[in-house]
Amino acid sequence: xxxxxxxxxxxxxxCAELAAITIGSGVVRIGTNVxxxxxxxxxxxxxxxxxxxSSLDGILFNKNQTTLIQAPALKAGGYAIPAxxxxxxx
Numbered sequence: 001x002x003x004x005x006x007x008x009x010x011x012x013x014x015c016a017e018l019a020a021i022t023i024g025s026g027v028v029r030i031g032t033n034v035x036x037x038x039x040x041x042x043x044x045x046x047x048x049x050x051x052x053x054s055s056l057d058g059i060l061f062n063k064n065q066t067t068l069i070q071a072p073a074l075k076a077g078g079y080a081i082p083a084x085x086x087x088x089x090x
Contacts, residue, residue: 002026025049042074
């Protein structure tokens with residue numbers, strides 16, 4: 001929901017059945033390894049008014065899309081990293 005402000009470290013670690021997630025408008029911090037070992041994850045969507053994060057084609061970025069934070073494990077097909085990206089997260 002939009003009342004969540006923080007997603008802690010490893011919050012969804014190992015959630016093998018998690019296929020898609022929507023990050024609400026209130027999230028201002030996403031910890032490390034949040035989606036690690038989520039073998040079924042194929043899409044991450046961020047509410048368009050979120051002040052800190054964004055998504056493009058199911059991939060998680062910071063708001064300005066200069067940092068690629070997380071590409072889902074089951075993202076199908078090839079992917080060209082946008083020219084705006086200057087950093088790739090852990």
